[in-house]
Amino acid sequence: MESNPILPHRYFVLNKPYGMVSQFVSPDNVQLLSDLEFSFPEGTHAIGRLDGDSEGLLLLTTNKKITRLLFQGEVMHNRTYLVQVREVISEATIEKMRAGLEIKGKGGGFYNTRPCQVKRVEKPADLFDPAGGYILHPSIRNSWITITLTEGKFRQVRKMCYESGHKVLRLIRISIEDLELGDLLPGQLKELSEADFFSLLKLPTEQVTG
Incomplete structure (x- = not known):
């Protein structure tokens, strides 16, 4: 055969x-x-x-x-997310996110995130609203940041923002390495x-x- x-x-x-x-x-x-x-x-x-x-x-x-x-594997790979959060995010909060936060784990307990890169960015000019997603009223204050991680715990970016006092409105992965x-x-x-x-x-x- x-x-x-x-x-x-x-x-x-x-x-x-x-x-x-x-x-x-x-x-x-x-x-x-x-x-x-x-x-x-x-x-x-x-x-x-x-x-x-x-x-x-x-x-x-x-x-x-x-x-x-x-x-x-043993080698960590960067993944970067473009994130829209509610309210204006402060530099002090960004610094805390960079240093690492304690977030709730998927199966209970808590987890300390690794240090990561967080930057404030301007609102993207050519970004489409998500079909069926959360459309933000123009009067509501919000901020855009990028977060680059080398780990990917369950809903990690959303939990990091929540622990920092900000609700995630949009979360878009824009690159891996x-x-x-x-x-x-x-x-x-x-x-x-x-x-x-x-x-x-x-x-x-x-x-x-x-």
Whole structure:
């Protein structure tokens, strides 16, 4: 019997829209990755998942090694989020977030976040409101910041902002290492070569196959 050929792995970058979960199937009535107008190869899965109420850069691949290499290895990888919070955030609060905060863990107990990069930024000029998301009235005071983490605890960015006294209104992942969301619109995706994918994410090329 002739063996099946081993197909090369494929790598995708998606701008996940608000309200879509990072899954292809679900028992719940939710918007799924399979609702996208694209024929993904068998075995495609999301890595570095985003919650339904979060937006932005989501990686998809047929390579099962990527999650371990990117998020479970000894080398820490930066991931950056653009965050809109309610009220004006102070420099003192930003400094506390940079130093690390105690947040509630997923299974109970508390966790001290690692030091991270937090910067105040101007409101993006070309950012679309999320379909079905929280649309902010122009009179409500708010701030925009970027947060760059090397860890990804359950709803960590939202919990860090909450512990700092600010409600998150929008949360958009804009990059992982040098792989940026760029000009992809919500719901759009692009395919990258294996070499570019590993290079931009700063992954060890000797472990490409799997």
